[in-house]
Amino acid sequence: MLPVLQNEWLKLHRHLHLLWAGALAFVVSGFMIQRFCETALRVYTFWAETHPERTFAFFFYDQVNLTLSFLQFLLACLATVAVFDTETAESLIQLTRLLPVSGLKVMVAKLLYSMSFLLMSSSFMAALLVLLQQPFLSYMNAQERLGIVELGWHYGLRALLMLPVSLLAALITTCFFGKPLAVLVLSMLATLALMAVPALPYSHLFWFSPVNAAPFDLIDMLVSIGWTVVLSRLLYKQYTA
Amino acid sequence: MLIVDTLTVRKGENDIVSEVSFEVKPGEAVCVLGRNGAGKTTLLRAVLGAEPVATGQSVIQGCNMHQPERQRVLPEIGAAIYSNSFYNYLSAFENLRLTQRYYGVTRFSVNEILHQFDLYDVQQRPANQLSAGMKQRLLLALAFINKPMLLLLDEPFTAVDRDNTRFILRLLAELQREYGTTVVLTSHSLPDVEAFYSRILLLKAGRLVADQTKDEVRVSGRSVTNLYDEYA
Numbered sequence: 493m494l495p496v497l498q499n500e501w502l503k504l505h506r507h508l509h510l511l512w513a514g515a516l517a518f519v520v521s522g523f524m525i526q527r528f529c530e531t532a533l534r535v536y537t538f539w540a541e542t543h544p545e546r547t548f549a550f551f552f553y554d555q556v557n558l559t560l561s562f563l564q565f566l567l568a569c570l571a572t573v574a575v576f577d578t579e580t581a582e583s584l585i586q587l588t589r590l591l592p593v594s595g596l597k598v599m600v601a602k603l604l605y606s607m608s609f610l611l612m613s614s615s616f617m618a619a620l621l622v623l624l625q626q627p628f629l630s631y632m633n634a635q636e637r638l639g640i641v642e643l644g645w646h647y648g649l650r651a652l653l654m655l656p657v658s659l660l661a662a663l664i665t666t667c668f669f670g671k672p673l674a675v676l677v678l679s680m681l682a683t684l685a686l687m688a689v690p691a692l693p694y695s696h697l698f699w700f701s702p703v704n705a706a707p708f709d710l711i712d713m714l715v716s717i718g719w720t721v722v723l724s725r726l727l728y729k730q731y732t733a
Numbered sequence: 734m735l736i737v738d739t740l741t742v743r744k745g746e747n748d749i750v751s752e753v754s755f756e757v758k759p760g761e762a763v764c765v766l767g768r769n770g771a772g773k774t775t776l777l778r779a780v781l782g783a784e785p786v787a788t789g790q791s792v793i794q795g796c797n798m799h800q801p802e803r804q805r806v807l808p809e810i811g812a813a814i815y816s817n818s819f820y821n822y823l824s825a826f827e828n829l830r831l832t833q834r835y836y837g838v839t840r841f842s843v844n845e846i847l848h849q850f851d852l853y854d855v856q857q858r859p860a861n862q863l864s865a866g867m868k869q870r871l872l873l874a875l876a877f878i879n880k881p882m883l884l885l886l887d888e889p890f891t892a893v894d895r896d897n898t899r900f901i902l903r904l905l906a907e908l909q910r911e912y913g914t915t916v917v918l919t920s921h922s923l924p925d926v927e928a929f930y931s932r933i934l935l936l937k938a939g940r941l942v943a944d945q946t947k948d949e950v951r952v953s954g955r956s957v958t959n960l961y962d963e964y965a
Contacts (some may be wrong), residue, residue, distance in 0.1 A: 495835065496834075502823070502827055502831055503820060503823065506822050584819050588813070589782070590783070590812050590815070591820055592808045592835065592837075593835045
């Protein structure tokens with residue numbers, strides 16, 4: 493198994509720049525600009541109300557939370573792509589026909605790397621969340637703090653749910669299309685579906701929850717998907733040129 | 734070494750290879766000739782067990798290549814039967830290292846192979862940036878990295894200039910002389926085959942229509958080209 497793992501790493505290391513370049517490009521892209529514009533608008537609207545410091549704290553927290561969510565999701569998708577883009581169905585078949593190597597072992601090695609990347613990105617995001625939420629805890633009441641804790645659990649749970657769904661989506665598209673973009677898009681959609689649904693039960697715990705209404709999140713998601721697809725396509729074209 | 738027994742490969746209603754039988758002895762240089770679509774590539778793939786067969790079998794060193802036992806003999810075979818059986822985004826060095834690990838062999842260092850196949854100077858270049866001749870040499874190097882007893886090559890002279898063709902021919906002759914490697918190759922290039930073969934197999938519409946050794950061809954007073962014109 494060790495030579496197979498070594499070989500998968502050899503294939504994978506060429507794709508790592510795609511992973512980090514994608515994440516960086518995403519952060520500095522229109523998604524962030526759009527998010528900050530929206531934050532400014534919301535802060536301005538609520539400044540007129542009676543709780544300016546709480547308003548600002550929660551909105552800033554909101555930004556951190558959602559940005560990290562999307563970053564986590566993007567890293568997960570790119571990690572999956574990075575692992576599965578190393579092989580098309582055709583190259584895997586050729587490999588196992590020509591060389592004394594088991595296709596099952598190769599797939600297990602890919603899954604191991606993919607899982608490592610997903611867990612690493614999730615751990616990284618969870619740690620950042622814990623760190624960044626500290627300044628805001630003092631502005632919250634007990635119920636809201638409970639909400640934060642639950643949100644932490646929700647992060648972990650989502651990471652675990654992301655794992656099989658992203659992998660399954662990647663596997664299916666790799667087998668049938670062997671195209672990195674197809675893998676990315678399908679993984680994104682699958683992960684997005686996971687992200688959107690489980691977050692809803694916690695929204696009632698926050699006093700500003702009505703502001704966080706679905707249309708805002710939907711716009712966020714659509715803008716993010718658009719930017720991610722465009723950037724991924726550009727990166728992929730540059731990468732394969 | 735290799736026994737092919739009434740091998741038939743069927744795709745849909747058509748027999749691409751039809752009841753082909755032959756035997757290859759150790760150290761032979763067998764050239765499979767035939768027009769486009771005669772079934773040469775399919776035959777080579779079926780011999781390795783990389784193509785499902787309708788009837789018959791191919792046995793290498795006592796192992797049926799269409800049964801799981803083929804895994805036992807694969808480490809002793811080198812094959813270049815797909816035009817792109819390397820990773821385009823990896824360098825020549827990395828492709829060789831990768832294949833060497835799969836074989837689990839260290840009989841040659843990768844650098845030694847790079848020198849032998851004249852790829853040392855371009856070892857860091859991604860495979861998709863190599864010229865046609867270099868790609869062909871890389872395919873051969875990958876097929877030879879385990880120092881195989883049997884080498885299966887599909888069209889090794891295609892899209893290769895004269896210099897590279899001569900280089901490949903010289904290399905194959907060297908491999909045979911030094912390691913006793915048995916070579917089975919397909920080709921369209923009759924003059925190149927003339928310089929290398931010890932036995933000719935001629936395929937026509939999937940059927941084996943001629944099987945002659947170099948001596949038999951010589952005694953008959955014909956050349957490979959005459960034989961090709963007559964049967965193919």
